[in-house]
Amino acid sequence: MVIQSMDYDYVKRGLPDYSLVKNRNFSRFIVVVPFSFFLANNSFAGEITFTPSLGIKESYSDNILLAPKGQEQSESVTEISPAFTFKTRGSHFNASVNYSMQNLLYKNENSRNQTYNKLAATSTSELLDDYFYFDLNANHSQQIINPDQPIGLNHIAITNNTSDVSSYSMAPYIRHSFHNIADILLKYSYSNVDYRRDELIDVTQSGVNLDLASPSKTPGYSWGLKYLQQKSDYVTGNDSEFIRGSLQLGYRFTSRMHVYASKGKDENMFTVANNRDISSSFWNAGFDWQPDSRDSVTLQYGERFFGHTAQFGWRHSAKRLTLNAHYEEELSTSALSLLQSQQFSNASINSSSQQNQAIDQANPINSRVFVKELASVGLIYKISKTSFSLNYSNDKRIYQDTGDITEANSAHLSISLRSSPILTYVFRTSWNSTHTASTDIKTSNTNLNFSVHRQLAASLQAEFSVSHGLHRSTNTATNYDENIVSLGITKTFN
Secondary structure (H helix, E strand, O other), X not given: OEEEOOOHHHHHHHOOOHHHOOOHHHHOOOOOHHHHHHHOOHHHOXXXXXXXXXXXXXXXXXXXXXXXXXXXXXXXXXXXXXXXXXXXXXXXEEEEEEEEEEEEEEOOOHHHOEEEEEEEEEEEEEEEOOOEEEEEEXXXXXXXXXXXXXXXXXXXXXXXXXXXXXXXXXXXXXXXXXXXXXXXXXXXXXXXXXXXXXOOOOEEEEEEEEEEEOOOOOXXXXXXXXXXXXXXXXXXXXXXXXXXXXXXXXXXXXXXXXXXXXXXXXXXXXXXXXXXXOEEEEEEEEEEEOOOOOEEEEEEEEEEOOEEEEEEEEEEEOOOEEEEEEEEEEEEEHHHHHHHHHHHOHHHOOOOOHHHOOHHHOOOOOOOEEEEEEEEEEEEEEEOOEEEEEEEEEEEEEEOOOOOEEEEEEEEEEEEEEEEOOEEEEEEEEEEEEEEOOOOEEEEEEEEEEEEEEEEEOOEEEEEEEEEEEEEEOOHHHOEEEEEEEEEEEXXXX
8 A cells, every 4th residue: 555645644544553452561662652753744744655464374383382302282373463564755754664463362271362562663854954864763572581491483382481672762863974074973862671571671771972084985084083972771780881982094095995093992881890990092993995896895903991802894795696794892781782683673573483583682681791792694695586595693792790701603594486476485494502601501492494485366375384493401401392383374455
């Protein structure tokens, strides 16, 4: 459904009535706030697309409680999932909303019936041409509480290892290029993470970012001034603050080749092991290089209070093949990581596999600061009717208050084959493992899924899938196997 220049009253009638959502946790989260500015100002009206859908699925699980071998219970589950996508695009405003409500009805025990709400919303406004902007993000989802405990293939498994979590962030900022003089970015950000379980820690964060630099892509000498301040206020636990300022000098040989060196100071305030001094100067040097239109390379090396630090990035984009590799070391907290991961995954809230969540979404919010060493590689290949994707990541976290180390590895493979205009076969497999040094607990999850998608009509699709999951841990009491067979149908109302 596409509407040109929709007015405010029509938009109100097109959006669902959120007062009908009976889930107590979700009803506390006002999902329409990020778009109130748009609804209040017709000048942002443009092309609007509103697409509702309804999915019905029947699933059979041979281990609904994710119990150890010999204690399995089988169960049949009916899923009724209304959903919608809302997108608008104009000259000064872009926004998207993805929402789904997963209603689970259990055949053997009605007391298990549950409803899960998922929302991913984002908007970008240009309030003053080429000067003043405003970004908003909102998310509501279910998050794994403990990666060492049972994790189901999807939400139909009965566990006590997930929690609803709501988050939102807003960022007004000034961004402008003064030609042949300087480029400026001045941003204020505010965010909140709210869990729906009392034992998990909520947090409010705010920050200021200033970036003043010589014009980008202009050959010759370059300079840059950077300042960053981030505060985290926890409901319980120790608050933290990151402060960092630097001066950068460099030279652009061409618009595609830039070398630089930076000098600055960290003045961070948070709990650290042995009360060591963490306010110290730092330096780094590196280069950005784009040898051609398909490739880009970034390399940086330096030293901060926690030791030598490095960063690397490479990307190759061709017609059929995309390759990328990335490595970085940076200070972070679980709240910052959660917000970043949610903002980058707004388009994928309908994914049914919790095992595909990164370690960012597998740790409760807490006030502990860590140095994150993140390495990842990925490949995407498309040819004719087949697409292939493969990625691997290693996430190592060194906690500054105790020196504890947590490491997570994950790998994902997906192959999609479209044998005809109406028939598609998909094979997916994922594996992830976590290891916490202080407890010496090692846990791994493996998920295999094969599905067949058939287009029954222009707006009607059927899906049959078979999934196998297994959980292995040094805590053998949590080990289990799970198999799920599902048959579903989805109707899109265009």
